[in-house]
Amino acid sequence: MKSDINYTQLKTDFDLIRKQVKTDLGSTDANYIRRIIRIQRLAEIGGRVVLMLCFFNLWFLLPGMLMLAFAKILDNMEIGHNVMHGQYDWMNDPNINSRNFEWDIASDAGSWKRIHNHEHHTYTNIIGKDRDFGYGLLRMSDDLAWRPKNRWQFITYLNLSLLFEWGVAYHELAAERVFKGKKKSNRTSSLSDSELKRMFFSKAGRQIFKDYLFFPLLAGPMFFYILAANMGANLLRNLWTSTIIFCGHFTEGVETFSEEECEGESKGQWYYRQMLGSSNLTGPRWFHILTGHLSCQIEHHLFPDIPAHRYYDLAPKVAAIANKHGIPYNTGSFFKQYGAVLNRIWTYSWPDKKNNKDKSNQPI
Numbered sequence: 001m002k003s004d005i006n007y008t009q010l011k012t013d014f015d016l017i018r019k020q021v022k023t024d025l026g027s028t029d030a031n032y033i034r035r036i037i038r039i040q041r042l043a044e045i046g047g048r049v050v051l052m053l054c055f056f057n058l059w060f061l062l063p064g065m066l067m068l069a070f071a072k073i074l075d076n077m078e079i080g081h082n083v084m085h086g087q088y089d090w091m092n093d094p095n096i097n098s099r100n101f102e103w104d105i106a107s108d109a110g111s112w113k114r115i116h117n118h119e120h121h122t123y124t125n126i127i128g129k130d131r132d133f134g135y136g137l138l139r140m141s142d143d144l145a146w147r148p149k150n151r152w153q154f155i156t157y158l159n160l161s162l163l164f165e166w167g168v169a170y171h172e173l174a175a176e177r178v179f180k181g182k183k184k185s186n187r188t189s190s191l192s193d194s195e196l197k198r199m200f201f202s203k204a205g206r207q208i209f210k211d212y213l214f215f216p217l218l219a220g221p222m223f224f225y226i227l228a229a230n231m232g233a234n235l236l237r238n239l240w241t242s243t244i245i246f247c248g249h250f251t252e253g254v255e256t257f258s259e260e261e262c263e264g265e266s267k268g269q270w271y272y273r274q275m276l277g278s279s280n281l282t283g284p285r286w287f288h289i290l291t292g293h294l295s296c297q298i299e300h301h302l303f304p305d306i307p308a309h310r311y312y313d314l315a316p317k318v319a320a321i322a323n324k325h326g327i328p329y330n331t332g333s334f335f336k337q338y339g340a341v342l343n344r345i346w347t348y349s350w351p352d353k354k355n356n357k358d359k360s361n362q363p364i
């Protein structure tokens, strides 16, 4: 951690932003999320109806699949991820709160909240503590020793992107070595292996039943067409979510931290780590909504429980604070940031590449 930063002032600056938004929360935010939920429902119902029109013409499969993919993306990104962070708990709406929201994806909501909300958002980019850094599959920094399997990590990455919902669903079970591997001596999970397995199979089973059996069966002779369209919608959603999440966490300038340097960390240092552990994407408003405002990943990491649609207006204020304290603010267009992600995956596929560390520490 850099020593020439006034972490106390940094904390004061970010706490003030947080307080201002928190006191301003109200009907605008509630109306916003309710409107997004209405649009999501319409897109999902509409998509499933349009798919059924394939009885008349097979071309209906394409718009039906795209509408369903759009509904799933909204459900997972702008609604599910944000509601499960507790961003709308203050509304006291039984259907829009982090305690009992369940989303249209293979991963069980409880598992997501344990791994993502707690682990990833607390220990962001601390090697050895944040299991989201490379997901235990990819070497994304030279803090991790190179292993021969890293040569193929570009292919691993492509597979992970296509099957992203299953990677997310299996993440906690892999980390807890539920099916294979030696149990870690410092296991912290309060759940037994059998509970984790039961929740995994129950959620995965419901998703498979809904998308690959129930709706295809409703279509009778068109069973395989509807099955393929549902599969296509899930694949599109997987590719989109994975790409956006990689752009928020693994661009060139994103830094990593060691457990030692984060020991006894102050709140100001925590804010600093969150800023350096994330990157943003620029784009039109509709693009931000489709990313669940994870295009403002820096703001999300600083304020994970503030309604995400607020990040868009917060971003210039956060950038000004970063500038004031001499902290890099990593942002760019989708193509620039995604190019940097692909470059990072490729660079760390190989051993002893000189300047890796220097490069990853350079502000963009």
Ligand SMILES: [Zn+2]
Binding pocket: 081, 085, 116, 121, 300, 304
């Ligand atoms: Zn999050």
